[in-house]
Amino acid sequence: MQKKYIVRLNDQERRTLDAIVKKFSGSSQKVRRAQILLAADADDLAWTDAAIAEAYRCRTKTVENIRQRFVEFGFEQTLQGKKRAEPARPKCLSGQEEAKIIATRLGKPPAGYANWSLRLLAEKVVELGICDSVSHETVRQTLKKIA
Template sequence: MIKKYIVRLSDTEREELKAIVKKLKGSSQKVRRALILLKADTEGPGWTDAKIAEALACRIQTVENLRKRLVTEGFDTALHGKPRLSAPREKTLDGKQEAKVIALRLGKPPKGFASWSLRLLAVHVVELGIVDSISYETVRQTLKKTA
């Protein structure tokens, strides 16, 4: 199969990758990316994608994606990965609201129910006006903190 993205590393890039692999410097993802790039280098071993994937216990698509990222976006992006596009989401509930949800959970369930379910809690939190809207997953995460 003809490869569309050919990995050709400079001497400095190759030395940087070898240093990362030798010292296991950085995250495991970074070390794996370094290994993939070293093995895919045409002036180095020049392994096939399938052989790299088998040796490093990853998918062939992972190797192909890394080759593409190196050629299209550059060495640093290929090695370190892409930065996050968006910041982590803000918390839905503040401390007082969390306390009210926990207190509601510790109280008796409404008539006709044996116990509180996450969905039932989410509905009651909105009905009581604690928040405008909330998902049962947020209720679960809030209750899990206290368990």
């Protein structure tokens, strides 16, 4: 089958990829992308996608995606990967709020309770006015940081 995306590396790109592969510099993903690009180069090795996938223990779809990314977005973005524009989600609590939650947890539980539950602690945090609202899962993640 005719390949839709053909990888053709220039000498500078080939030297950069060789250096990454020889030194194993960067993340493992970066090294694997470099190996795949070198093997897929139409002017040099020109391996088939199946041979590349078998040699570097990945799927043929991964090889196809790397070829496509190289043609559409260029050498740097293919090698480095796509950068996130912003963090996935901002933090719910500030450091001071987290410290107050931890301090509350270390104190005695309310009368009638032997231990703090996550839901009970979340209710108490809202009751004390530490924050407007907080879920038991956020409390769990906060307490997990110190464990």
